[in-house]
Each structure stands twice: as C-alpha cells, then as structure tokens.
Amino acid sequence: MVEPEGIKVIDHSADVVVIGGGPAGLAAAISAKESGAEHVVLLDRNSWLGGILPQCIHDGFGVEETGTSMTGPEYAEKYIEMAEKQDIDIMKETMVLQFDKRREITAVNKNGLHKIKASAIVLAMGCREKTRWNVMIPGDRPSGIYTAGVAQAFINLYNIMPGKNVIILGSGDVGLIMARRLKFEGANVLGVVEILPYASGLPRNVVQCLEDYDIPLFLNHTVTCINGKERVEQVIIAQVDKKMNVISGTEKKIECDTFLLSLGLIPENELANNVGIEIDSITGGPTVNQYFETTLSGVFACGNCLQVYDTVDVLATDAKNAGKSAAKNLTIQKKDKKIITKVAPGRGVRYVVPQIISEPGKVHLTLRAEKPRESSVLHVIADDKELLKKRLLWANPANMIGVDIDIPLEVMTTTQNLEVMLGDC
Amino acid sequence: MKNFQVAIIGGGVIGSAIARELSKYKLNIAVFEMGSDVASGTSKANSGVVHSGINSPHSSLKARFCVEGNKMFQSLADELGFPLQWVGKYIIAKNEGEINELEHLKKTGMDNSVSGLEMKGGSEVKKKEPNVSCVKALWVPTAGITLPYEFTIALAENAAENNVRFFLETKVTGLKKQQNHFLIKTNNGDFQAEVVVNAAGLNCREVVSMVEEPDFQVYLCRGEYLVLDKNYSSLINSMIYPVPVKELGVLGVHITPTIEGNILLGPSAEFIDDPYDKRTTKETMNNLIQEAKEIIPSLPDKAVINAYSGIRCKLALPESGGWADYRIEESKNMPGFINLLGVESPGLTAAPAIAKEIIKMISRLIELKEKNSFKSRIHGRKRFSELSTEEQLNLIKEDERWGRIVCRCEHVTEAEVIEALSNPIGAKTISSVKYRCRAGMGRCQGGFCTQHIVRIMGEYFNMDVTDIKLKSPNSNLFYGRTRGDQSD
Numbered sequence: 001m002v003e004p005e006g007i008k009v010i011d012h013s014a015d016v017v018v019i020g021g022g023p024a025g026l027a028a029a030i031s032a033k034e035s036g037a038e039h040v041v042l043l044d045r046n047s048w049l050g051g052i053l054p055q056c057i058h059d060g061f062g063v064e065e066t067g068t069s070m071t072g073p074e075y076a077e078k079y080i081e082m083a084e085k086q087d088i089d090i091m092k093e094t095m096v097l098q099f100d101k102r103r104e105i106t107a108v109n110k111n112g113l114h115k116i117k118a119s120a121i122v123l124a125m126g127c128r129e130k131t132r133w134n135v136m137i138p139g140d141r142p143s144g145i146y147t148a149g150v151a152q153a154f155i156n157l158y159n160i161m162p163g164k165n166v167i168i169l170g171s172g173d174v175g176l177i178m179a180r181r182l183k184f185e186g187a188n189v190l191g192v193v194e195i196l197p198y199a200s201g202l203p204r205n206v207v208q209c210l211e212d213y214d215i216p217l218f219l220n221h222t223v224t225c226i227n228g229k230e231r232v233e234q235v236i237i238a239q240v241d242k243k244m245n246v247i248s249g250t251e252k253k254i255e256c257d258t259f260l261l262s263l264g265l266i267p268e269n270e271l272a273n274n275v276g277i278e279i280d281s282i283t284g285g286p287t288v289n290q291y292f293e294t295t296l297s298g299v300f301a302c303g304n305c306l307q308v309y310d311t312v313d314v315l316a317t318d319a320k321n322a323g324k325s326a327a328k329n330l331t332i333q334k335k336d337k338k339i340i341t342k343v344a345p346g347r348g349v350r351y352v353v354p355q356i357i358s359e360p361g362k363v364h365l366t367l368r369a370e371k372p373r374e375s376s377v378l379h380v381i382a383d384d385k386e387l388l389k390k391r392l393l394w395a396n397p398a399n400m401i402g403v404d405i406d407i408p409l410e411v412m413t414t415t416q417n418l419e420v421m422l423g424d425c
Numbered sequence: 426m427k428n429f430q431v432a433i434i435g436g437g438v439i440g441s442a443i444a445r446e447l448s449k450y451k452l453n454i455a456v457f458e459m460g461s462d463v464a465s466g467t468s469k470a471n472s473g474v475v476h477s478g479i480n481s482p483h484s485s486l487k488a489r490f491c492v493e494g495n496k497m498f499q500s501l502a503d504e505l506g507f508p509l510q511w512v513g514k515y516i517i518a519k520n521e522g523e524i525n526e527l528e529h530l531k532k533t534g535m536d537n538s539v540s541g542l543e544m545k546g547g548s549e550v551k552k553k554e555p556n557v558s559c560v561k562a563l564w565v566p567t568a569g570i571t572l573p574y575e576f577t578i579a580l581a582e583n584a585a586e587n588n589v590r591f592f593l594e595t596k597v598t599g600l601k602k603q604q605n606h607f608l609i610k611t612n613n614g615d616f617q618a619e620v621v622v623n624a625a626g627l628n629c630r631e632v633v634s635m636v637e638e639p640d641f642q643v644y645l646c647r648g649e650y651l652v653l654d655k656n657y658s659s660l661i662n663s664m665i666y667p668v669p670v671k672e673l674g675v676l677g678v679h680i681t682p683t684i685e686g687n688i689l690l691g692p693s694a695e696f697i698d699d700p701y702d703k704r705t706t707k708e709t710m711n712n713l714i715q716e717a718k719e720i721i722p723s724l725p726d727k728a729v730i731n732a733y734s735g736i737r738c739k740l741a742l743p744e745s746g747g748w749a750d751y752r753i754e755e756s757k758n759m760p761g762f763i764n765l766l767g768v769e770s771p772g773l774t775a776a777p778a779i780a781k782e783i784i785k786m787i788s789r790l791i792e793l794k795e796k797n798s799f800k801s802r803i804h805g806r807k808r809f810s811e812l813s814t815e816e817q818l819n820l821i822k823e824d825e826r827w828g829r830i831v832c833r834c835e836h837v838t839e840a841e842v843i844e845a846l847s848n849p850i851g852a853k854t855i856s857s858v859k860y861r862c863r864a865g866m867g868r869c870q871g872g873f874c875t876q877h878i879v880r881i882m883g884e885y886f887n888m889d890v891t892d893i894k895l896k897s898p899n900s901n902l903f904y905g906r907t908r909g910d911q912s913d
Contacts, residue, residue: 007818045830095830110825112818131870133729138705141733143895143902153876154903160891161904185907229701230900257904273656 010114014041014089016326017105017118019096019271022051024303025124026079027316028323032122033086035327040088041116043107045095049083050076051126052149053312055156058177060204064313075312098274103298120298120326123272123286124319127304129174130263132226137169139225144232148174148262155181163258167235168192169223173201173310173398175262180209190256191216193223193237195244198372200264202310202398223259224251232259267305275299282351283307289356290363292322300326307353307366310400318366339412346381348373348422350397357418360409366402369395369422376422380405382415395422429455429590430791432609432618434597434632436463438573438773439765440624441580442780448587450784450793455618456581456589457611459596461897462852462860464577466626468773469860470650470703470735472681472689475509475569476771479534479542480669480676486751488537490775490782495567497777504801505579507571508684514568514664515550517559519719526668527563534565541566556660556721568664572684573773574860575806578848580776583802585849593852594898597625600635602759620790622783623764627700627738633766636759641752641766644739645700646675648692649709652731654868657724658686665720670694674739674747676770678716685835685863690717692735696743705732730868740767751775753782761790806844806862810836831881832874834867842878846885853886855879856896 015037018029021044029042048054053061056072063069070078083090094109105116129147144163146154151162152174164187168175171194179189192210197220199206210217218237224246225236239250267284269277278287278295285306286294293300302315302322309315341357345367352367365380376395380388380403388405395401407418431447433440436458444456460466475498481487502509518524527544534542543564550562585591592613599610600621609616623632633639653660666679673694681689693709710732718724741749752766763786765779772779787793809817809827820827826840845861846853855871858864858878865871865878879902883890891903 007815007822009814009818045833093829095833095836097836108817108821108828108830110821110828112821112828113814128869129872131730131872133731133870134727136707136710136729136732138707138710138732140704143900147872150872150875154879155907158876158879158890159907159909161907162902164904224707225704227704229703230895230897 007112010112011117012041012114013117014039014119016120016122016323017041017043017116018122018124018323019043019105020051020124020126020303020305021046021049021090021092022124022126022303023053023076023079023312024126024305024315024319025122026050026076026083027319028122028124028300028302028326029088030079030082030086031320031323032327033088035324037120037327040086041118042083042088042090043094043096044090044092047093049080049090049092055149055153056177057156058181061312064311065316079316096271099271101275101296120300120329122322122326123269123294123299123301123305124303125268125271125305127265127267127308129265130261132261134266135263137223137226140228142226142228142230142232144228144258145226146258146260148172148178148260151260152178152181155185161185161187163232164188165190165256166258166260167223167237167254167256168260168262170194170262170264171199171201171206171217172262172264173205175260176201176205176209178260178262179215180213183213183215189213189215190254191218193218193221195220195222195240200398203396222246226259232257235259265304265308267308269305272299272301272305280351280355282345283353285353287355288353289358290354291325291358292318292354293325293358298329307351310398314366314400314402339409341407341412341415341418343418343420346419346421348376349420352420357407357412360407360412362404362406364402364404365420366400367420368400369397372396373422373424375425377425378403379421379423381419381421382411383417385411387411387418391425392422426614427455427616428606429453429616429618431455431620431622431787432457432607432616433622433624435624435626435628436460436581436591436593437466437468437624437626438464438577438580438776439626439768439779440622441577441584442776443622443624443783444584444589445580445587446780446784447787448584448589449795449799451796452791452793454584454589455616456584456591457595457597457609458591458593461594461854461894462857463581463591463850464574464860465896467735467738468577468626469574470733471573471648471770471773472650472679472692473571473573473683474664474681474773475571476774477514477534477539477565477567478537478771479530479539479565480771481537482533483536486753487771487775490751490778491771492537492539493778493781494771494775498569498571498774501777502571505583506802506806507575507579509569509571510684511566511569512663512682514565514666515545515554515557515559515562516565516666516668517550517557517562517720518668519559521560523668524561527561530668531563539565539567554661554663554665556723557665558720558722570664570682570684571773576773578861579802582849586802587799591850593850597632597635600632602636602762607761620761620763620787623762626768627736629738629764629766633764636762637756641740643767644742645697646673646737646739646747647695647697647702647734648675648737649705649713649734650689650691650732651710651713651729652733653688653690653728654730655686657688657728658682660688660721660724667720672747673743674741675737678713680717680720685866687730690714694737697736700736703734703736705734731870737769738767739769753779755786763787806841808862809838809841831877832864832867834869834873835863837862837864837874839881842881843885846882853882854894854896854900855902858882
C-alpha cells in the first residue's frame with residue numbers, strides 16, 4: 001500500500017550521526033568530517049547550537065586550546081561557523097527518541113519522524129544538574145528553588161531575575177560563577193554552602209567569584225531544610241563532621257528568597273542505557289576504550305555524557321578524537337578480542353577514562369583524584385609491574401588529570417587489568 | 426452579586442466529582458477553590474490507589490462508598506479519559522504473627538462483597554513479585570491505580586465544559602444564612618447560593634464554624650511520600666502493602682507502582698497542627714526507605730527523584746484508634762448546608778459514589794432536571810509518548826508543535842503544553858501545566874523545560890513572564906528583570 005504523501009517516516013542514512021550539538025557534538029562532527037566521513041549529521045533538540053555555552057557569558061573558554069580567553073557564546077560561535085563551513089547536515093529542534101543495536105536512530109521534529117541509519121554514532125548528549133532530591137533535602141516545596149544552570153539561563157538568556165536574596169548550595173564551578181553573576185545584577189548573595197572541607201570548583205573561580213566580592217563560603221556545612229509555603233523564606237544550614245553527618249546544635253536559619261543548587265552534573269545517558277550500553281557507575285558515562293568507542297560496536301561517546309569535564313578545551317580535544325574514531329570506525333570487533341585490558345581506579349583515584357584498552361600503543365588517560373593532595377605520585381601498575389610513575393605538583397578533584405602512557409603489546413597479552421593510583425611522594 | 430443555585434466549597438476530588446455530577450442537571454453551579462488549580466491539596470498528594478473496600482467495617486460509609494466508587498471507576502475512566510490500571514494489590518504478612526490480620530481483612534472484604542480475594546503462599550507471591558519476601562499475602566485483584574490529579578482535573582474540566590463556574594484563588598471567608606439563601610463572602614467578592622456544599626477537606630471545620638458551632642474536631646495526619654526514578658519500575662508489578670497500622674488508623678508504608686512507571690514509597694503518618702504544613706522531613710525520608718526495604722530488600726538507595734506529603738483529614742485521634750467514619754450530612758439547624766467531614770482515605774475511590782449521594786441530598790432541596798446538552802468528555806488527553814508512529818505522524822502533520830519536544834525526560838511536546846494551558850477552568854501556573862501533561866515531572870525535575878514552559882506561557886497568555894507563579898498566588902517564580910533590562 002502506498003502511504004499518503006507527508007505522513008510517512010522520513011528515512012535517511014549517514015556515515016556519522018552525532019547526537020547533541022553542544023561543544024562536544026560540534027567538535028566531534030567537525031572532526032569526523034575532516035577525518036573523511038562523507039555524510040555527517042548533527043542532531044540537536046534545541047533551536048540553537050552550542051548547548052549550554054550561549055548562557056555562559058563569562059570568559060575563560062578556549063585558553064588552553066587557543067591561548068585566547070573567550071566567552072561561552074564566542075567559543076560556541078567559532079565552532080558553529082566551522083561546522084557550517086564543513087557541509088555538516090545540521091538538524092535543530094530534533095529530539096532523538098531512541099536508537100537500536102543496528103544504529104538505527106528514531107528522531108522527531110516539526111517535519112515528522114525520522115529514521116536515520118548510521119554507520120557510526122557519536123553520543124554527545126551532555127549532562128543535567130543534580131536536584132535537591134539527589135541529595136534528599138527535606139522541607140517545603142516553594143518557588144525560588146533553582147539549579148544554578150537554570151538560574152543562569154533565566155538571567156543570561158531571558159534577562160529575568162530568579163531572586164534577590166540568595167543562598168547557594170555547592171561550590172562547583174556553575175555555583176561559583178552564578179554567585180558572582182547574581183551579585184553583578186544587584187542580588188544579595190548570602191553565601192555559598194559546601195559540605196566538603198574544600199571548594200569543589202576550580203581554585204581560580206573561588207578567588208575570582210567569591211573572594212573578590214566578599215561572598216562567604218561556608219565549608220563543612222550543608223543545607224538541612226528549606227522553609228517557605230509559597231516562595232522560599234529561609235533555609236537552615238548546619239555544620240557537618242568528617243563523615244558529613246550534621247552536627248546537631250549547629251543549625252542556623254538564613255532568611256532568603258532563593259535557594260540555588262550547584263551539586264554537580266549527571267551525564268545524560270538515557271539513550272545509551274536503553275540500548276544496553278555499559279555505563280561506568282562512577283563517571284555515569286559509557287565505558288569506552290581509548291578510541292572512545294562504547295561497549296556497543298560503532299557507537300562512540302564524548303563530552304559531558306562521557307564524563308563531566310572541567311573545561312571545554314579538554315572536552316573538545318577528546319571529542320575531536322571521538323569524532324575521528326567514528327569516521328574511521330575503529331571498532332573493537334575488528335581487533336583480536338583476546339587482547340582487552342581493563343583500566344581501574346586504584347588507591348587515591350576516583351575514576352579513569354578510558355576504562356578499556358583494546359589495542360597496544362600510546363593511550364591518553366584522564367582521571368580524577370579522590371581528595372586534594374599536594375605533591376603526589378601517579379602510578380600505573382600492570383600486575384606487579386610499574387608501567388608509569390609520574391610526579392605531580394598537586395592533585396585536586398576539581399582538576400582532571402591527563403597522562404599519556406605507552407602500552408606495549410606484551411603488557412596487554414600478559415595483563416588483564418591496569419591499575420592507576422595516586423600516592424604520596 | 427452573582428447568584429448560584431449550588432455553591433461547592435473546595436475543588437478537590439470530592440468537590441470536583443460533585444460538580445461534575447451536578448453539571449448533568451439544569452443548575453447554576455459554582456466551585457470556590459482557594460488554590461490556583463483544582464486538586465491543589467490532598468487530592469493531588471496521595472497514593473493514587475483505587476481501593477477495593479477491605480479496610481473499613483461493613484456498616485460504615487467508608488466501606489459503602491469505597492465499594493460503590495470502585496465499581497464506577499472503569500466507566501468514568503472510559504468517559505473522561507484519565508488513566509486507570511487494575512494492577513491488584515498484595516497485602517503481605519512478613520511473619521506468622523501477621524497472618525491473622527490478613528484473615529481479618531479477607532473477612533471484612535467478603536462482608537463488604539469485595540470479590541476475588543485470595544490467600545497466597547510466600548512462594549506463590551514470589552513468582553509474581555520476585556523482589557518481595559513474605560510468608561503469606563492477601564491478593565486483592567479489584568484494587569487499581571490512577572493518577573489522582575489527572576482524575577480530579579478531568580472531573581473538574583468536564584464540569585466546567587458543562588458550565589460549572591470555577592473560581593480559583595478564591596477563599597471563602599464568611600458564610601451566612603439569609604432567608605432562603607446563603608451569602609458567601611470571599612476574597613473575590615460576595616456570592617449567593619441556595620445550597621452550599623462544604624467539600625473543603627482539611628478546612629471543613631473552619632467552614633462549618635462560619636455558620637454554627639462545630640460538634641467535631643479535625644485531626645491532621647501528614648503522610649510523606651518518595652517518588653522513585655522510572656528506571657526502577659520493574660521492581661514490582663502490583664501494589665505491595667504491609668498489614669495496616671491499627672493504632673494510627675492508617676494503611677502503613679506501602680509500595681505503589683504508578684501509571685507513569687515511577688514507584689511511590691509511603692505514606693508515613695504523623696499528627697500535625699497546621700493544615701498547610703506539607704513539609705517533608707529527613708527522618709521520615711530515611712524511615713520510608715527503611716520500611717520499604719523490609720518489603721523489597723533490593724530497593725536501591727539513590728533512586729529518589731522527588732518527595733511530597735499530603736495531609737489526611739481525620740475525625741479521630743490516635744488515642745481512639747485513629748478511625749472514624751465519614752460524616753456526610755445536611756446541617757440540622759441550617760437546611761441547605763451540606764457537609765462532607767473527615768473524608769480521608771479511601772476518599773479518592775469513594776468520590777464518584779459520594780457525588781451520587783450528594784445529588785440525592787440536593788434533589789430533596791432543589792428540583793433537579795436533567796439537561797440534554799450534557800457532554801461527557803470521551804477523549805482523554807493525547808500523550809505524544811504513548812501514541813503509535815502513525816498517530817504521531819498525523820498529529821505533526823496537523824500541527825508542527827507536536828514535533829517539538831519540550832520536556833525531554835517525559836517526551837512532552839509543545840502541543841501538549843499548549844493544550845494544558847488552554848484548560849477550561851483557567852488554571853495557569855507552572856504546576857497546572859505539570860499536572861496536566863507531565864512536563865517537569867521527570868528525573869531532571871524541570872531543569873531543562875522550565876525555561877521553555879515560561880516562554881510558551883508568556884506567548885500563549887501574552888503576559889509578562891515575570892508574573893508567572895509556580896503553584897499558588899504568592900509563589901512567584903521571578904523577581905523582575907535584570908539590571909540591563911530595566912530601561913525598557
């Protein structure tokens with residue numbers, strides 16, 4: 001039967017389909033094209049490209065990558081221009097509903113439903129912010145509770161003030177930047193509350209966003225309750241002990257109308273989850289090999305859906321490699337399956353990416369320390385053998401550590417597990 | 426001054442069910458709701474369970490209306506298009522000592538003519554519910570689940586479509602009998618009505634005290650809930666209840682699947698003083714997880730995406746067993762003043778049957794003539810995420826807004842948001858969108874879609890978005906414009 005025109009699923013095929021048009025997706029799509037992929041499709045659910053960058057109007061983007069400090073919109077513009085020049089098939093306001101093991105993508109937009117058969121997929125869906133319920137903050141459910149990124153969107157994209165007297169929980173970078181941003185707009189930022197004994201954002205942001213504006217940072221503190229039947233009226237903050245339990249008797253009421261949460265980011269991997277791609281429980285992103293290929297052949301991951309990066313510069317570098325791999329479609333299946341070595345975080349290390357080495361040679365590892373430490377030593381151990389020992393001046397969980405290592409074939413044939421550790425000098 | 430024949434105080438599930446039933450007759454009807462939407466109190470914050478009628482003694486109104494209401498649900502769901510699933514319920518005995526209570530419940534149920542009740546052995550339950558451990562269970566196949574806010578909204582909107590006037594953000598502040606009518610004072614002006622129905626829920630005593638000395642007390646019993654991520658929907662297939670907590674007159678912390686695939690844990694039971702104190706507490710949150718783990722040991726710790734509480738309106742204190750029957754009666758001193766007192770669980774289930782009863786009572790006061798123009802809403806809300814590919818394609822072709830996903834977690838389209846905003850009762854808050862189309866109810870809790878809903882609301886109502894409220898008259902989302910924007 002011939003279906004009437006206009007109400008059938010629109011079929012496409014592509015060499016590389018990138019899901020997500022934020023900085024990672026843009027970088028991956030451009031790199032895939034440059035690496036020889038003929039037909040590259042970039043899908044994004046928003047009406048704009050650049051993901052979160054258009055609302056990040058502060059500077060500091062691109063310093064490591066280009067030596068120039070740009071604002072988020074400027075950085076995004078650079079990549080958007082490149083993507084447009086590269087003849088990449090960009091589909092905006094297009095939401096991917098799912099994809100299957102054969103890499104057939106179902107997406108929807110105002111023109112209808114689309115089926116896209118992809119030789120390779122690059123996942124670049126980004127991340128979402130943790131909510132009050134991720135840390136189970138009890139109390140009322142009034143208006144005036146925002147995640148930092150949502151407040152940032154309202155101020156920077158819509159010129160709307162989310163509140164006047166603000167308490168921020170969590171000293172991640174977005175929270176710190178929002179403290180300063182709100183101050184610029186005339187809001188009264190009453191303090192940033194951090195449960196850890198140290199700030200979790202970049203040290204430069206602590207200085208430039210809090211100290212320079214006399215915004216108090218309450219370390220070893222948390223918010224125990226939100227009060228306010230309609231709009232936020234106050235939050236209760238309290239000190240915590242070394243095990244992060246609230247010390248009773250230290251509760252303090254702070255009158256405010258707005259409570260911002262900057263509790264960290266969760267990689268968005270519903271699509272990967274649904275198709276059965278293995279997710280690392282610590283990073284929250286797919287388990288990948290050194291080519292950023294996930295456990296599903298031909299599907300690659302990059303950007304904040306792989307792991308939450310500190311800077312867009314490092315994120316873009318990795319994303320370019322992921323895009324390149326997708327173009328060249330370096331799948332595990334094409335290699336000898338027997339030589340797979342797992343990389344695991346050891347003492348002092350929270351996680352390592354990639355989690356799998358599928359081929360000997362030069363590999364770039366990214367990892368995070370469990371806690372801040374001065375002068376430490378990074379070890380990469382294969383069974384009892386030390387493959388790498390590197391001195392670090394400092395290690396801070398807020399700063400991702402990158403290290404290159406050469407994995408010889410004989411190590412891969414004799415070892416199934418590599419361990420990455422941080423120790424004292 | 427506006428004159429009505431019947432004024433209903435309260436737009437909860439009871440008030441809305443009565444309004445919808447009355448809208449079948451040639452009457453002028455008004456509903457006064459102090460919240461910014463219907464279902465803004467206990468009606469939206471409960472387990473969403475359509476009970477079978479095994480928990481209340483045979484002669485009680487609770488048993489009668491529950492059993493009658495239960496039987497009315499399927500046809501109501503078909504007419505109004507709200508979701509309903511007969512998933513059934515296991516009441517489990519965790520030890521030998523609790524088996525007696527199951528037998529007692531079964532007997533009560535059989536007295537109330539509840540069909541299909543069956544005792545099941547622990548291993549039999551395990552086959553159906555692999556994550557649940559128990560020694561024995563009572564299987565209740567006639568128990569179902571619905572979405573309580575969607576049910577209430579469907580009743581109210583259908584009433585409004587049949588010319589019932591809904592006055593939102595309108596609190597009744599005074600009530601006086603004058604000759605053959607009542608004078609109703611509100612923050613939005615004065616009204617007159619021949620018959621007043623007090624369906625004010627937690628505030629039922631406050632309304633009574635406007636005209637006469639109440640001969641009862643209301644005891645408020647708060648119940649907290651946790652909502653789990655849809656990723657864990659496969660933990661259970663049916664509702665799993667412990668044996669009831671007799672001392673408090675409540676059913677105990679149970680595990681309830683929802684239509685949308687989330688799981689609810691709760692409710693707790695705590696007697697409080699303030700009917701507006703709907704907070705959640707750390708201690709209870711932890712207890713809920715612990716108690717749920719006694720039923721499902723494999724329950725994950727970090728699965729919570731939301732928490733809320735609702736308040737039960739009880740006419741009995743815990744000291745007297747916490748159980749009292751509903752009081753549904755016309756005032757003896759004040760003919761035409763009909764009171765619904767202490768309508769707590771199973772009030773959601775009972776609502777349709779109670780509404781029929783109220784019609785009977787009103788028919789003795791006013792002559793009721795059925796109207797020919799009554800329109801039952803035979804279409805439910807269309808949900809993009811639940812439609813077939815062909816239906817999705819047709820809708821997108823008709824209106825491209827069906828192809829624009831606004832809420833990424835729940836796959837809600839712009840067209841659904843617009844439909845929610847065009848509701849016939851005039852509710853226009855962020856929550857009224859959320860409870861109609863689910864935008865903002867997923868795991869990111871509105872992180873991505875709030876800005877889009879704000880923009881769409883601004884365009885649809887042609888309003889200044891800084892006036893948008895979250896859920897109630899003083900729950901403004903914003904504090905004006907940024908500095909750079911103050912010039913215009």
